[in-house]
Amino acid sequence: MPNTQELLELKPFAAGRPTGLASSADIKNAYDRARLIGRHYAISLQDILTLSPKFWAFHLDTIHAESGNSLVVLTTHLNLCIGTLGDYLPDRPALQPLIEKLLNFDINGQFLLTEVGWGVDADELKTTATLRSDAGFELHTPHHQAAKFMSWTTTDAGTPSGAVVFARLIVDDEDRGIRPFWVMLHDGQKMEQGVVSYALPKRAGAPAIDHAVTIFNHKILPKEALLGTLEKPEDPVTHFSAIIHRASIGTLSISTVNVPCLKLCTYIAAKYSNRRHVTGPNGSQIPVLKYRTQQRPILHALAQSFVWEAAAKYAANIFTASKDTAVQSTTAIVFKCAIQTAAQQTLATLGERCGAQGLYEHNTIISCQSLMRGNSLAEGDTVVIAIRLVSNLLVSDHPLPPSPYPDAPLVKYAAGLLAEAKEVLASLPEGTKDVNDEAFNAAILPLCQPIAEAMGYALAYEGARKQGVPDGLLGAFETGIVLQGASWFVQNVGWKRADILKREEDALSTLMPRLEKLLEEGWEGVGPYARAPLLTEEAWHGFVGRLPRFGGQEDEEKKMCGGARL
Numbered sequence: 108m109p110n111t112q113e114l115l116e117l118k119p120f121a122a123g124r125p126t127g128l129a130s131s132a133d134i135k136n137a138y139d140r141a142r143l144i145g146r147h148y149a150i151s152l153q154d155i156l157t158l159s160p161k162f163w164a165f166h167l168d169t170i171h172a173e174s175g176n177s178l179v180v181l182t183t184h185l186n187l188c189i190g191t192l193g194d195y196l197p198d199r200p201a202l203q204p205l206i207e208k209l210l211n212f213d214i215n216g217q218f219l220l221t222e223v224g225w226g227v228d229a230d231e232l233k234t235t236a237t238l239r240s241d242a243g244f245e246l247h248t249p250h251h252q253a254a255k256f257m258s259w260t261t262t263d264a265g266t267p268s269g270a271v272v273f274a275r276l277i278v279d280d281e282d283r284g285i286r287p288f289w290v291m292l293h294d295g296q297k298m299e300q301g302v303v304s305y306a307l308p309k310r311a312g313a314p315a316i317d318h319a320v321t322i323f324n325h326k327i328l329p330k331e332a333l334l335g336t337l338e339k340p341e342d343p344v345t346h347f348s349a350i351i352h353r354a355s356i357g358t359l360s361i362s363t364v365n366v367p368c369l370k371l372c373t374y375i376a377a378k379y380s381n382r383r384h385v386t387g388p389n390g391s392q393i394p395v396l397k398y399r400t401q402q403r404p405i406l407h408a409l410a411q412s413f414v415w416e417a418a419a420k421y422a423a424n425i426f427t428a429s430k431d432t433a434v435q436s437t438t439a440i441v442f443k444c445a446i447q448t449a450a451q452q453t454l455a456t457l458g459e460r461c462g463a464q465g466l467y468e469h470n471t472i473i474s475c476q477s478l479m480r481g482n483s484l485a486e487g488d489t490v491v492i493a494i495r496l497v498s499n500l501l502v503s504d505h506p507l508p509p510s511p512y513p514d515a516p517l518v519k520y521a522a523g524l525l526a527e528a529k530e531v532l533a534s535l536p537e538g539t540k541d542v543n544d545e546a547f548n549a550a551i552l553p554l555c556q557p558i559a560e561a562m563g564y565a566l567a568y569e570g571a572r573k574q575g576v577p578d579g580l581l582g583a584f585e586t587g588i589v590l591q592g593a594s595w596f597v598q599n600v601g602w603k604r605a606d607i608l609k610r611e612e613d614a615l616s617t618l619m620p621r622l623e624k625l626l627e628e629g630w631e632g633v634g635p636y637a638r639a640p641l642l643t644e645e646a647w648h649g650f651v652g653r654l655p656r657f658g659g660q661e662d663e664e665k666k667m668c669g670g671a672r673l
Contacts, residue, residue, distance in 0.1 A: 125308050126308065127308035127309050127311075128306060128308050128309060129263075129306075129308075129309040129315035129316065129317065130315065131263040133176075133315035134261070134263040134264060134315055134316060134317045135263060135264050135265055137174075137176035137177050137179075137180060137264075137314065137315060137316050138177075138180060138215065138264035138265075138266060140174045140176075140177040141174075141177040141178075141180040141181050141184070141212070142212040142266075144168075144170060144174070144177055144181060145181055145184070145185070145212050146211070146212060148161070148165050150162060150165060150185055150210075151210070152189065152193050152196075152206060152210065155185055155186065155189055155190045155193060156190065156193050156194075157427075158356065158423075158426070158427045162360070163360065163363070163419075163420070163423040163427075165185075166182075166360050166361070166363045166364050166419075167363055167364075167366055167367060167416065167419060167420075168367060169367040169370060169371055169632065169633055169636045170367075170636065171364050171367055171368075172364075172367040172368045172370070172371040172372070172471070172475050172636065173371065173471070173636045173638065174314070175313065175314040175474060175475065175478035176313075176314035176315055176316040176478075178364060178478070179259070179314075179316050179478075179481075180215065180259065180316065182357065182360065182361050182364075183216070183217060183218050183258070184209065184212075184215060184216040184217075186353055186356055186357050186360060187216075187218035187271070187353050187354065187357060188209065188216030188217060188218050188270070188271050189206060189209050189210065189216055190353040190356070191218070191271045191287060191334070191350075191353050192205065192206055192209070192216075192271065192289070192334070193206065194352075194353075195334045195335070199334070201331065202289075205269075205289070212266075213266075213267070214266070214267045214268065214269055215264060215266050215267070215268040215269075216268075216269060216270070216271070217258050217259065217260060217268060217269065217270035217271070217292065218258065218270060218271050218353075219255040219258050219260075219270045219271070219272040219273065219290075219321060220232070220255075220273045220351060220354070221255070221256055221257065222234065222252065222253050222254060222255055222256055223251065223252050223253070223254050223256045223320065224252030224253065225252075225253075226256075226484075226488070227488050227491045229273075229351075230285065230343075230344070230347045232253070232273060232274070232275070232285065233248075233249055233250070233252070233253035233275070234246070234247070234248055234249075234253050234255070234272070234273070234274040234275065234323065235247050235249060235274055235275045235277050236274040236275065236276055236277065236286065236288055236328070236333075237277040237278075238276070238277065238278045238279075238337070239327075241330075242330040243327060243328055243329050243330050243332075244288065244327075244328040244330070244332060244333065245325055245326070245327060245328070246272065246274055246288065246290065246301070246323045246325075246326040246327075246328055247323055247324065247325050247326070248322045248323045248324070251322075254320045254321060254322045255272070255320070255321040255322075256320060256321075257307075257318050257319075258270065258318070258319065258321060259316050259317040259318055259319060260292050260293075260302075260304040260317070260319045260321045261304045261306050261317040261319055262293050262295060262296060262297065262298065262304075263306075263317050264295070264317070265295050265296070266295045267291070267293065267294050267295045268291075268292045268293055268295070269289060269290060269291045269292055270289075270290050270292055271287045271288070271289060271290075271334070272287070272288050272289075272290045272323075273285055273286070273287055273288075273350075273351070274286065274288060276333075276337070278337060281339070283337065283338070283339040283340075284339060284340050284343045284346060284347070285343075285346075285347055285350065286333060286334065286335050286350070287334040287335065287350055288328060288332045288333055288334060289331075289332050289334060290302075290323075290326070290328060290332060292304070292321075299326070300326070300327075301323060301324050301325055301326030301327065302321070302322075302323060302324075302326055303321070303322045303323075303324060304319045304320070304321050304322075305319055305320040305321075305322075306318075306319050307319055307320060310477060310481065311477060312468060312473050312474060312476070312477030313474065313477040313478050313480075313481065314468070314474055314478060334350075335350065354486045354487070355435065355436060355439060355486070355487075356426075356439075357485070357486035358439040358440065358443050358486045358487045358492070359422060359423065359426055359438065359439035359442055359443065360423075361482050361485060361486055362439075362442055362443040362446055362447065362482060363419040363422075363423070363442075363446075364479065364482070365415065365446045365447070365450040365479050365482070366412065366415050366416045366419050366446075368450065368454065368475040368476075368478070368479055369408060369411055369412040369415060369450055369453060369454070370412045370416070370630055370633050371471060371475065371633060371636055371637060372408070372453075372454055372457050372458075372471060372472045372475050372476075373405060373408040373409050373412050373457065373626075374626055374630065374633050374634065374637050375457075375461075375470070375471055375472060375637050375639050375641070375642065376404075376405055376408070376457040376460055376461055376472065377396070377405050377409075377622060377626055378626075378637065378642055379461055379464070379639075379641050379642060380394065380395050380396035380401050380405060380460065380461075381394050381396045382394070382642070382643070383395050383462075399615075401460055402615065402619055402622075403615060404453070404456040404457060404460055405457070405460070405622070406583060406615045406618045406619060406622065407453065407583060407584075407587045407615075408453045408456075408457055409580070409583075409618065409622065409625060409626070410580045410581070410582075410583035410584040410587065410614075410618065411449055411450075411453055411584055411587065412630075413571070413576050413577075413580045413584075413625075413629065414567050414568070414570075414571040414576055414580065414581060414584040415446055415449070415450075415567060417567075417570050417571040417573075417574040417575075417576050418442065418446075418566060418567035418570035418571060419442075419446075419570075420570070420574065421566070421569065421570025421571075421573060421574060422438050422439070422442045422566060422570065425438045426438050426439060434508075436496070437496060437507075437562075438566070439487075440487070440492045440493065440495075440496045440559060441496070441559050441560075441562040441563035441566055442563050442566060442567075443482075443487065443489060443492070443563070444489050444492070444493050444556060444559040444560045444562075444563050445559070445560045445561075445562070445563020445564050445566070445567060446563065446567075447479070447482060447483050447489050448489075448560050449564075450476075450479055451476065451479070451480060451483070454472060454473075454475055454476035454479070455476060457472050458472040458473050458476060461641065464641040469639065469640055469650065470639040470640065470641050471637075471638075471639045472639075489556065489559075490555075490556055492559075493555045493556040493558070493559035493560075494542060494552055494555045494556075496555070496559055497525075497528065497551075497554070497555035497558045497559055498542055498547075498551060498552075498555060500525065501525075501528055501529060501532050501551065502532075502540045507525075507562075510565060510569060511569060511573075512568065512569060512572060515565070515568055515569075515572075515585075516585060516589060516596065516600065517561070517564045517565045517567075517568045517585060517588055517589075518565045518568065518569075519599075519600070520561050520564070520565070520588070520589075520592055520595060520596070521558070521561040521562045521564065521565040523595060523599055524554070524557060524558045524561050524595070525558055525561075525562075527554075528551065528554045528555075528558060531550050531551060531554065532547075532550075532551060535547065535550060535551075561592070564588045567584070568581070568584070568585065571584070579614065579617045579618050579621070580618070580625075582610075582613075582614040582617070583611075583614040583615060583617075583618055585614075586607070586610045586611040586614045587611075589602075589607055589610070589611075590607060590611060593607055
């Protein structure tokens with residue numbers, strides 16, 4: 108067999124300038140959209156700090172599914188940047204003019220925490236801010252692994268940008284722990300002295316934004332840049348959690364954006380499936396939506412969309428009302444773990460059911476999937492936060508609040524998986540309670556994410572029931588989860604596979620006649636955001652007409668494609 112390794116030495120295979128970079132025009136458009144959306148909502152500092160209903164409702168707006176790159180800008184700008192600055196405002200009233208400029212989107216606000224080499228362990232970050240003799244600071248990236256990663260810091264948007272930057276405070280050669288600093292990055296045209304931004308390629312399948320690697324080269328900061336005090340905290344762990352607490356809010360708030368993504372993509376897939384036809388045995392044209400293989404993923408997605416929307420509001424209410432950080436953390440984590448897994452699976456399937464059309468960003472579905480895939484990592488990697496939550500529940504044996512629906516299958520499922528994990532833990536050698544222990548690592552860690560997800564499904568069920576989601580939709584949602592955990596229900600509830608499949612068939616058969624009405628009346632207002640070219644013949648031909656063209660004459664094309672159904 109020929110060895111192709113020698114081809115790697117030839118010019119076409121040589122490593123050159125990275126490709127796939129987003130265009131400056133697309134990046135500027137993302138920020139322009141973000142500014143329009145932000146000013147339209149006019150979210151106040153009070154909304155951000157108190158987590159008002161307006162704050163939560165903002166994340167459920169369908170416009171985020173249509174303009175995902177703007178969402179990335181907005182959530183960081185509002186929750187992380189302005190939210191963090193707002194925490195220091197009572198002791199630093201001089202921050203008010205800066206916050207006003209940020210609220211008006213005159214300055215883009217960023218949040219630079221994680222580094223190339225430190226993500227889930229961001230408390231080990233290496234960027235330093237050394238106190239100078241003039242009471243100012245010198246912000247520095249000591250090596251490339253300490254470069255800030257992913258935050259959008261280039262000048263492509265054409266608008267001034269600043270950031271809350273986290274660095275180790277060094278005073279008289281003593282590390283006094285991590286502090287946030289306010290740092291201007293650029294004026295919209297030129298980078299600040301001592302700040303270097305390397306534009307990263309566009310994320311695969313996701314809308315364009317200027318993700319970057321950011322380095323500080325002995326950047327001089329005034330003394331006012333420090334947010335907080337010079338004193339060394341008594342408890343560095345608690346202090347770090349406190350200064351990044353807006354990230355825990357983002358764990359929940361950004362995860363709720365899965366809801367508008369599910370709604371819009373379900374709408375698009377359903378409408379396209381009704382428009383797309385295949386030829387039957389007698390030559391008749393049959394919409395693919397007639398077939399159960401097309402109905403099934405769409406109906407499950409429909410049910411999920413209704414249930415998760417109710418669950419998002421329910422979880423937000425719990426999070427806002429509770430003063431117990433453990434309750435807030437548990438709510439955010441289980442919601443995120445569950446909706447992330449469910450939405451990624453559902454969006455992938457909806458894209459597949461749209462055939463080749465589903466592979467393209469311009470048809471929205473894969474773009475939404477890629478956008479929200481990033482949320483699996485942002486504001487808490489789902490695997491890591493699930494391990495932290497569940498291992499703590501197992502080791503501390505802290506009781507969970509009782510469910511108002513203890514006999515519901517999904518509530519039993521979550522409780523059952525947690526009970527199984529407790530049995531596994533009890534079977535391990537005594538003293539095995541650390542995630543770094545070999546036995547705990549092998550036996551317990553793989554159980555954590557499924558448990559967190561099951562807890563999230565139970566939360567969603569509770570929220571949907573409390574908010575009056577119709578039984579047909581709730582039943583379809585429930586059967587979808589039961590199918591995923593079928594082995595547990597067969598073993599512990601006594602259902603047979605045939606029983607589970609019959610439950611699904613009944614639920615879907617009940618929903619199918621109501622599909623169109625639920626799409627149009629249950630989701631009033633989603634339709635205008637569905638602008639994917641695959642939805643209508645007119646939209647498709649308009650899209651093709653704007654593509655780069657090679658050969659042919661326009662009149663020939665009209666004769667050729669005038670009656671085509673694509």
